[in-house]
């Protein structure tokens with residue numbers, strides 16, 4: 569079976585993790601710091617905070633920005649539910665804006681419209697499939713209105729802005745959040761990281777990641793409990809606010825450090841796979857390659873194609889079943905978030921999101937990952953040609 573995506577773990581990755589498990593710390597040790605430094609250096613950000621998932625990272629990002637309960641936060645409907653759920657965890661209100669049909673990223677015009685209509689506090693652009701959003705434009709729009717930007721870069725470690733910097737450098741945002749779920753650019757099993765250039769946000773997130781507890785760095789607030797003869801007590805720690813247990817383990821961080829050695833190789837391979845798809849699939853008349861797929865600055869977490877179902881007789885469900893029968897897995901990214909029953913019950917509708925709906929009906933992600941062989945890719949292209957060509 570060819571999966572739509574899969575992790576790439578080498579024997580050396582496994583050895584490095586085994587060494588951590590057997591001989592080093594399992595939690596709260598040096599490997600987390602090491603991993604954070606490696607990711608921060610790679611993306612070109614001052615700070616990085618490793619967390620237990622991308623979702624946890626998005627939650628902490630909203631908490632660190634400290635907007636009031638009920639604040640309105642814009643995000644994309646074409647995303648995994650975590651992009652919106654994390655806004656609700658922080659007591660705020662997601663507002664969905666329609667997408668650009670060529671990329672699946674939020675539409676700049678629709679963003680401007682929504683900012684005119686509502687008092688928006690934060691924008692969460694999602695780099696869909698690893699293709700960079702138009703961050704310069706989003707930054708200019710948001711800066712004028714003092715709106716914070718949190719990039720949901722779960723798909724986009726290794727991608728670059730059109731100006732050349734890596735996503736995660738936060739050139740156009742306050743915070744950027746990555747996910748290390750197995751099918752992402754690199755994996756820690758489960759995990760995530762937030763990058764920022766803002767020291768104040770960094771300190772807040774470090775504290776929130778671990779129960780809201782301050783251990784060593786800051787002066788104690790309660791000097792009677794915390795000090796003996798003016799010196800900090802060895803056992804002493806203070807909980808200053810309600811935080812969470814969102815720590816990554818040292819074992820996961822070890823896998824992350826080992827995987828980071830290969831990030832450039834992984835992205836290069838993904839881009840090669842995408843180039844081959846672009847070349848052959850563009851010849852098929854019943855599908856469109858996303859415009860963004862031709863932009864090699866993406867991380868190619870996914871390779872979505874837009875199928876012209878109105879011109880062919882096979883349905884999306886039957887197409888997925890037929891592909892499966894011949895050993896090819898595919899997936900739909902994504903069911904628009906407001907269509908999920910939870911969001912419908914909150915009163916969300918898709919009335920203002922015609923492009924997101926059309927995108928959902930047409931889109932299908934076909935396999936892409938660094939280890940996808942040319943032979944397997946040829947089989948995928950041949951099969952698509954036969955079924956919908």
Ligand SMILES: Cc1ncc(COP(=O)(O)O)c(C=O)c1O
Nearest residue numbers: 621622623648650722747748749
């Ligand atoms: C766009 C997007 N945002 C956020 C997340 C959440 O990441 P995690 O699964 O690490 O919590 C995902 C996960 O797949 C995602 O695809």
